Amino acid sequence: MLILFLPLFLILLLIGLPVFFATLLAPGAMLVWEGMDRDLPLLFRNIYNGIDSFPLMAIPFFMLAGELMNQGGITLRLVHFSQSFIGHVRGGLAHVNIMSSMLFAGLSGSAVADTSAIGSMLIPAMEKNGYKRKFAAAITAASSVIGPIIPPSGIMIIYAYTMEISVAALFAAGLVPGVLMGGALMAVTAIMAKKYDFPVASEKHTWRQRAGSTRKAILPLLTPVIILGGILGGIFTPTEASAVAVGYALVLSVWVMRTVKVSELPAIFTRSAKASAVVLLLVGSAITFKTVVSLSHAAESLAFWVLSISEVPYILLFMINIMLFIIGMFLDAGPAIIILGPILAPIFIELGVDPVHFAMIMSVNLTVGLATPPMGLVLFVASSVSGERVESIAKAILPFLAVEIAVIFLITFVPEVSLTVPKWLGLVK
Amino acid sequence: ADYNLRAVANSNENDEDYDGLVVFKDFVESRSNGRIAVDLYIGTQLCANGTECLQALEDGSVDIYISTSGGAANMYPYVQVLDLPYVLRDDRVAETVFQGDFTREMRDAILEDSDERVRLMTIGNTGGWRNFANTEKTIQEPDDMEGMKIRTIVADLPQELVKAMGASPTPIPWPELFTSFQTGVVEGSKNGITDVMGMKFPEAGLKHMTLDGHAYMAALWYMNNEVFMDMPEDLRRVVVDGFDALQQATFASPKRKSIQAYQDFAEAGGELYVPTLEEKEQFREAAAPVYTWFQENIEDGEKWYNLLASEAEEAEEAIEAQYEQDLM
Amino acid sequence: MNAYLFILTGLRKLNTGLIRIGHSIAWICVALMVASILLQVVFRYVFNNALPWPEEAARALMIWMMALVAAGAYRQGSFVAIEMLHDFIPRAAARLLRLFLHVCALVVLYYLFTLGLEYFQRGFRTRAASFDLPRAWIYLAMPVCFGTMLLVNIEMLMKDVGLLLFKGFASRLPEGEDSHPTPVVSE
Ligand code: NA
Numbered sequence A: 001m002l003i004l005f006l007p008l009f010l011i012l013l014l015i016g017l018p019v020f021f022a023t024l025l026a027p028g029a030m031l032v033w034e035g036m037d038r039d040l041p042l043l044f045r046n047i048y049n050g051i052d053s054f055p056l057m058a059i060p061f062f063m064l065a066g067e068l069m070n071q072g073g074i075t076l077r078l079v080h081f082s083q084s085f086i087g088h089v090r091g092g093l094a095h096v097n098i099m100s101s102m103l104f105a106g107l108s109g110s111a112v113a114d115t116s117a118i119g120s121m122l123i124p125a126m127e128k129n130g131y132k133r134k135f136a137a138a139i140t141a142a143s144s145v146i147g148p149i150i151p152p153s154g155i156m157i158i159y160a161y162t163m164e165i166s167v168a169a170l171f172a173a174g175l176v177p178g179v180l181m182g183g184a185l186m187a188v189t190a191i192m193a194k195k196y197d198f199p200v201a202s203e204k205h206t207w208r209q210r211a212g213s214t215r216k217a218i219l220p221l222l223t224p225v226i227i228l229g230g231i232l233g234g235i236f237t238p239t240e241a242s243a244v245a246v247g248y249a250l251v252l253s254v255w256v257m258r259t260v261k262v263s264e265l266p267a268i269f270t271r272s273a274k275a276s277a278v279v280l281l282l283v284g285s286a287i288t289f290k291t292v293v294s295l296s297h298a299a300e301s302l303a304f305w306v307l308s309i310s311e312v313p314y315i316l317l318f319m320i321n322i323m324l325f326i327i328g329m330f331l332d333a334g335p336a337i338i339i340l341g342p343i344l345a346p347i348f349i350e351l352g353v354d355p356v357h358f359a360m361i362m363s364v365n366l367t368v369g370l371a372t373p374p375m376g377l378v379l380f381v382a383s384s385v386s387g388e389r390v391e392s393i394a395k396a397i398l399p400f401l402a403v404e405i406a407v408i409f410l411i412t413f414v415p416e417v418s419l420t421v422p423k424w425l426g427l428v429k
Numbered sequence B: 001a002d003y004n005l006r007a008v009a010n011s012n013e014n015d016e017d018y019d020g021l022v023v024f025k026d027f028v029e030s031r032s033n034g035r036i037a038v039d040l041y042i043g044t045q046l047c048a049n050g051t052e053c054l055q056a057l058e059d060g061s062v063d064i065y066i067s068t069s070g071g072a073a074n075m076y077p078y079v080q081v082l083d084l085p086y087v088l089r090d091d092r093v094a095e096t097v098f099q100g101d102f103t104r105e106m107r108d109a110i111l112e113d114s115d116e117r118v119r120l121m122t123i124g125n126t127g128g129w130r131n132f133a134n135t136e137k138t139i140q141e142p143d144d145m146e147g148m149k150i151r152t153i154v155a156d157l158p159q160e161l162v163k164a165m166g167a168s169p170t171p172i173p174w175p176e177l178f179t180s181f182q183t184g185v186v187e188g189s190k191n192g193i194t195d196v197m198g199m200k201f202p203e204a205g206l207k208h209m210t211l212d213g214h215a216y217m218a219a220l221w222y223m224n225n226e227v228f229m230d231m232p233e234d235l236r237r238v239v240v241d242g243f244d245a246l247q248q249a250t251f252a253s254p255k256r257k258s259i260q261a262y263q264d265f266a267e268a269g270g271e272l273y274v275p276t277l278e279e280k281e282q283f284r285e286a287a288a289p290v291y292t293w294f295q296e297n298i299e300d301g302e303k304w305y306n307l308l309a310s311e312a313e314e315a316e317e318a319i320e321a322q323y324e325q326d327l328m
Numbered sequence C: 001m002n003a004y005l006f007i008l009t010g011l012r013k014l015n016t017g018l019i020r021i022g023h024s025i026a027w028i029c030v031a032l033m034v035a036s037i038l039l040q041v042v043f044r045y046v047f048n049n050a051l052p053w054p055e056e057a058a059r060a061l062m063i064w065m066m067a068l069v070a071a072g073a074y075r076q077g078s079f080v081a082i083e084m085l086h087d088f089i090p091r092a093a094a095r096l097l098r099l100f101l102h103v104c105a106l107v108v109l110y111y112l113f114t115l116g117l118e119y120f121q122r123g124f125r126t127r128a129a130s131f132d133l134p135r136a137w138i139y140l141a142m143p144v145c146f147g148t149m150l151l152v153n154i155e156m157l158m159k160d161v162g163l164l165l166f167k168g169f170a171s172r173l174p175e176g177e178d179s180h181p182t183p184v185v186s187e
């Protein structure tokens, strides 16, 4: 029974084998067990083939752009910009944290980058301002999942790559859900701020001061305009846009703002190469895993099983959301998308769900999974940035997670949330 | 079954390749009395493109595979001879050529280049003919394409052709092409009508098509040679006959499918232009650098060009001879 | 134990050296990747002429970039795993489990490495589509990637075995670069 590679995979994962090795060992072992040795080379081939991709190249580029921006003290300018507008309200720094995350999301495609950039700056500041450290870490983690929802987004590049749909359409679709997620987090923060009497951060800034902070932040804030405008305006493909973003970030940080020295570039490039290498290998191994899913006909069995429960899209979507949320607790968004996307998406597309809409449901759900225990990457990073234990952040994040789940269901049951912008741009019919 | 064959096509179930495979599967399974079973893997489940899948075929993880000439160009550069523009006049000529010794010659070359691992079984069609289509204007002659950005795959020959027409070849991944038309990253492409309609390109503005028919969309069908040769002769015969049936099916399928596709194209506001004989000659002349490029840059290019040209000429003569009888 | 420590220390130094070399080439790959894609954009707009090679060249550079830093990332502990179980079981059992997991990874890496070498050799039969280079030189990145990861894996494995076999092994272990696992996975 080749299909036993699925439980074997889960066991290996749960006893602590890194995802990369588990996605290769479980199918490999079952193929040998079944005497299907001739299929082993397919596993290896597909790691290489999975990685050798032009669309995927946007991931290292967006990572590098984010890294350059963060190094360039640009995060600081975004935080000051946010603070000059909302720092004076009750819970000011909490709001600033969320708003900065949303702005940073336009520069970076990664939740982890968001957490470490905003967290290392705002968690100490929030603590000094009188917040509990675990609360500061929790709100950083919760809001950083907006990073891959507002474009650019590594997760959506991976989704578009595995499901062969347009990156541009997904980027456009992520705008409203991302802003919605930020708005919802701010709303719950406002309620908490009143209840627990959160501190304000600063005096109300004058419009003159605001103009000053805007002037300082305007160049980095133009990045998303260049990326999205370039892609949606037909100047370049998403991968080219990501390279342009790197070029812009380089010019900005090295020559215009002079926040990065040329001599620092090799180290920055190497760091982003490392982070990309891990993601690329994960993508490669997940593509391999997907191959064995095909060989074992697991997709068909699962589709049959799912459709035997119900054929009403909304009931199924509700269930799938719960399933994805649980999976997101254990698996990173990227591998989860590559493994599950090709199984789940066709079922729902067949039932009449728009492919871009389903992409958003899946991506947003699994992105939120990055901030859930026990396997929440973002939680780990928030913990290492703040020095607070993962467990206590995990507890403090619960109210925010509840809001994010509500937004997931909103995205699920109101397709217009995702589809209005891409429809308006003509990217979705 | 004694023999389980795993057949892969990277397209989808609406494609001509799938029609061919369905015919093949049915033929081979029934004529072998169930001794051969064929499993179809449609799409990119096992491998995603020509180079990958041909390597998987060499490894023995795939038994049967179909690639376009572009898909095999990295491995066997001379297959691009099939992409040479305006060599094959029409379906009848092309079909005669590919049923003849041309395919056998190519089989020998590929066997040799793959250490006897990859066996070309037959050459069929996967989508009719390639035509130039664009979002801007009616193209009547090559000059109309001056400066236009035309999408091609990452392969030399199609890029040379686009350059020869005075246009600018631009590689765009297939899934991004719709958006790229819409936003103007590229203004045109060279595809068959069924692919154009399959991707709903007219909705992205691709509304002007010129039936220049610059390339026959040849489909090369391969089988793992070891798997083939390990079969007893009677089963090899069944497989060979199966591929013959498949070839016929893929010759017929695009003709049938394109009727609806052209109707849909017109309904979507598409405009079709059929170049006059004189204009077609202009296209052929403009394409001359491609022939030169092929012969100079591809190993044995001259041999393959001459072979295809002479086979085409022979086929034309044979068809002329048949006209003499059929028209009288 | 001395001989064992000697070998382990040697392997450590070797790995550190290889990783350092890898890093110093990888960043150049990244720079060239960016440059070639930017060149592609510039040529298309400024000269209205699309270059055929940047896309494929950038892909090859990306694969080499990955191959050259993978071992370093692996040693840092960047390949994420669920490590809950380790906290719940006795320390001795956790050590055995660690050893077992490293053996699992060893099997995978060894297999990937040998197959990678085979494909490298066969790669001389295919050429890149848009420039004149046997694809073998691109495929070579994979055995380099998995070979260097394999060496790191053996280093970690030897450390595990040493901890199981010898008393006081931990105290005599030289300070390594893998002592602070940091997740760098970004999504
Ligand atoms: Na983003």
Ligand code: NA
Pocket (backbone or CB within 6 Å): A328, A329, A330, A331, A368, A369, A370, A371, A372, A373, A374, A375, A376, A377
């Ligand atoms: Na998680």
